[in-house]
Amino acid sequence: MNTKIKTAILGYGRSGSTLHADPIEVLSEFEMTAVCDIDKDALAKAKARFGCALYEEYLEMLEKENLDLVVIVTRSDQHCQMVCDCLNAGVNVLVTKPWGVNEDEALKMIESAKKSERLLMPWLPARWGCDYLRLKELIASGIIGKVFQIRRQEYDFSIRKDWQTQKKHGGGYLLNWGPHLIEPPVLLSGRKVKSVFARLEQVINPGDAEDVFFVVITMDDGTLIVSEHNVASLNCPNWVIQGDKGTIIVKETEIEIHKINFFDNLDTESYGNKPTCKIIDDKVKEGHRITTGNRYGDAKVIYPEIAMAVMEKREYPVSLESALNLTRILDAARVSSEEDKLVLFK
Numbered sequence: 001m002n003t004k005i006k007t008a009i010l011g012y013g014r015s016g017s018t019l020h021a022d023p024i025e026v027l028s029e030f031e032m033t034a035v036c037d038i039d040k041d042a043l044a045k046a047k048a049r050f051g052c053a054l055y056e057e058y059l060e061m062l063e064k065e066n067l068d069l070v071v072i073v074t075r076s077d078q079h080c081q082m083v084c085d086c087l088n089a090g091v092n093v094l095v096t097k098p099w100g101v102n103e104d105e106a107l108k109m110i111e112s113a114k115k116s117e118r119l120l121m122p123w124l125p126a127r128w129g130c131d132y133l134r135l136k137e138l139i140a141s142g143i144i145g146k147v148f149q150i151r152r153q154e155y156d157f158s159i160r161k162d163w164q165t166q167k168k169h170g171g172g173y174l175l176n177w178g179p180h181l182i183e184p185p186v187l188l189s190g191r192k193v194k195s196v197f198a199r200l201e202q203v204i205n206p207g208d209a210e211d212v213f214f215v216v217i218t219m220d221d222g223t224l225i226v227s228e229h230n231v232a233s234l235n236c237p238n239w240v241i242q243g244d245k246g247t248i249i250v251k252e253t254e255i256e257i258h259k260i261n262f263f264d265n266l267d268t269e270s271y272g273n274k275p276t277c278k279i280i281d282d283k284v285k286e287g288h289r290i291t292t293g294n295r296y297g298d299a300k301v302i303y304p305e306i307a308m309a310v311m312e313k314r315e316y317p318v319s320l321e322s323a324l325n326l327t328r329i330l331d332a333a334r335v336s337s338e339e340d341k342l343v344l345f346k
Contacts, residue, residue, distance in 0.1 A: 004031040005310050007069045010058050010082060012037040012046050015096065016073035023300045024071075025050070029307035036061050058082060062089040069310055072096060075163050076170025080105035083120065084112040092119040092310050097179040098330070099123075099323060101170040106327045110320050119309055121316045122323040124179055128302050130293025131239065131250055132184040138248060139188060143257060145245030149224045150185040152239055155232035157204070165207025172209030173229050174200060174330055180296060182215060182227045182333075183326045188241075191219035193325075193345040198333035203231055215333045238295075253295065 007024055009016045012035050024030045034053040035046035043054045055061040062070075062085065070086045072079060072095045080100050086093045087109070099122045100106040113120035126132060139147055154177065164171040186193065195218045200210040217225035239250035247258045309316035332343040 005029055005068045005307060006031055006033040006066060007071065008032075008034040008036060008061060008065065008067050009046075010036045010061075010070055010072045010086075011074035012039070012042040013073065016071070017042065017045065019299050020071050020073055020094075020096075021046075021049075023303035026300070027303055027307065029304065029311075030069075033067060034061050034065050059085065062086060062091065067091045069094060069306075076101055076175055077168065079170075080108055083109045087112040087116040087118045087120060090116060090118060092121070094121045094123055094306060096123045097125075098170070098175040098327070100327060101175060103324070103327050103331050106324050110324065113320065119316065120320060121306060121309060122318050122320070124183065124318050124323065124326070125297030125299065125302055126180045126184050126295075127187070127318065128297035129184065129295050130253075131255075131295050132188070133293070134255065135239065135241065135248065135250070136188060138255075138257070139241065139243075143246065143259065144241065144243030144248055147189070147223060147241060147243045149226070149242045150188055150239070151226045151228075151237075151241070152181045152185045153226075153228040153230070153236065154181060154238060155230050155234065155236050157231050157233075160205050160211075161207075165205045165209050165211070167207075167209045171207065172200070173211050174213045174333060177229045178213070178215075178227075178330050178333070179326060181229060182217070182225075182329060185225045185227060185239075186217060186219075186326075186329065189219050189221075189223045189225060191221050191223060193329060194218045194220045195345055196329060196332040196336055196343045197341075198336040200334065200337040213333065213337075217329065 007030050009020055024032050032050040032052045034055060036055040036058045037043055038056055047054055053065060069092045072082050072093060076098055079095050083093050083095050100109060109120055163169040164176055198215040201212040202210050203212050205211040212230050215227045237249050237251055241248040246260045249256045305317055308314040332345060336343045
């Protein structure tokens with residue numbers, strides 16, 4: 001291992017040039033050694049910014065450069081082959097979500113990682129999201145009792161007209177937004193998936209890939225996960241977490257806790273025995289406010305974790321087994337929608 005992690009970005013588009021290039025540029029552990037893209041304008045911008053080697057063909061880059069890490073930020077349908085080629089060339093890989101379009105691709109990449117003995121790191125930044133981390137603390141505290149339902153949703157009327165609208169390129173919002181909206185609530189439940197039921201629809205985007213999804217996941221203890229990306233007006237809750245002693249509601253960067261207090265002695269003659277409800281604004285302790293972070297994870301926080309993994313000082317927090325589990329959930333959702341059935345999870 002070199003003093004600095006010799007890094008290349010494969011795909012210097014919107015995410016590659018910002019979300020990934022920004023932390024690589026400012027963190028001392030990394031050195032931008034090369035950038036690969038088929039867009040000459042993108043390469044010119046990378047040259048002006050980093051003065052690094054430029055390539056239009058990634059296999060040539062792998063042959064000529066002595067790299068420690070390749071960050072793959074290309075179309076979803078390109079990930080599997082590129083990941084395997086980089087691993088087989090002896091280079092560690094960070095691959096953006098979704099790492100593969102289905103379980104078969106995920107298994108191929110895992111096998112390549114095992115054979116090459118190189119690191120394969122799936123990029124799942126929502127695990128570092130400030131909302132997810134704060135909700136994890138609140139649920140563990142027992143403030144709303146035993147959780148029985150978790151809803152995670154995003155609503156948007158914006159229209160795309162790019163490769164994300166094409167099935168042949170691995171487009172569609174299930175693969176694009178699913179890692180953000182499905183995995184965090186599943187992780188919060190702390191249980192195993194029992195079944196998946198879903199509906200995928202194309203509503204406002206061009207192309208042939210879905211822009212709306214509605215996924216209901218039943219966990220093995222009966223907890224329900226409802227994850228949705230849909231077209232609707234703004235100001236809808238992004239999280240609703242229900243427990244037997246209250247509810248947590250999240251809108252953007254604000255958390256509201258509805259704490260229920262039942263009477264000690266229930267009136268057998270009263271209908272319903274209505275409890276008292278106290279609304280708690282989750283802004284009490286400095287450092288615990290959701291407004292202090294990024295809902296989808298701060299790359300400048302995540303990249304030091306990547307550096308520690310590449311330098312073999314700490315394991316990368318996202319295991320291949322957990323990433324594979326997410327892929328299987330996404331596959332089950334697609335099967336459920338296409339075949340109009342409940343899919344039992346293995």
